[in-house]
Amino acid sequence: MPAPLASVRPLAAGQAIDAHRHDEHQIHYAGRGVLTVTTGAGTWIAPGNRALWVPAGTVHAHRAHGALDLHTIGLPASVNPLGLDVPAALTVGPLLRELILACTRDQPPAAEAELPPETERLRAVLLDQLRTSPRGPMHLPMPADPRLAAVCALLHDDPADDRTLAAFGARAGAGERTLSRLFRAELGMTFPQWRTQLRLYHALVLLSEGTSVTTVARRCGWSSPSAFIDVFRRAFGHTPGTHLRD
Missing domain, CATH: 1.10.10.60 (Homeodomain-like)
Incomplete structure (x- = not known):
């Protein structure tokens, strides 16, 4: 299958990413630092034991608090393991953390490249973990x-x-x-x-x-x-x- 977006991006303390939207769902995780994501409905904040779910089409902006490693995993709009069409904060346990880091660590050189079988398997386990991940009270409406x-x-x-x-x-x-x-x-x-x-x-x-x-x-x-x-x-x-x- 074509490889959905997955990346890790360092952001300096206080650095922001202006409001934008994507055609895919996204999972954002701060491997280092604290991340805030703001939409018209308020702000979600994610320390190291939370990840943020941003549904496809949601206009949102990012800000780094402290030096931040922003890990992002994209999922096709047709794949929604949470069944949510609104942003949410998810509890990240040790296994889910390692899955997010692994899925963003080594990526194909182009978005159209095929995912290697081991990455496909990692993503399958990641989806299972997301389905059962408790929601965290990290929304400031x-x-x-x-x-x-x-x-x-x-x-x-x-x-x-x-x-x-x-x-x-x-x-x-x-x-x-x-x-x-x-x-x-x-x-x-x-x-x-x-x-x-x-x-x-x-x-x-x-x-x-x-x-x-x-x-x-x-x-x-x-x-x-x-x-x-x-x-x-x-x-x-x-x-x-x-x-x-x-």
């Missing part, structure tokens, strides 16, 4: 309502801001009940859930830049480093100190 967008922007500017939703509403010109309803209706989560997700997003970015765990905890709004470590471990399955060493 962004709102359309201007009042809700104003609140989210304030927290993006300062994730450590610990004001109540009512206090934010006073700045945005909306009541607490209205904003609470909008968080659920537009973003699919409560205000505390979204704020925690935002803080984890910023924490991953800061860790990728080499910021200490204590400083990350303070700048992202946790009451103590131990509280940050507990939330981070529950979200990602390892401590932020382990993330820094990786």
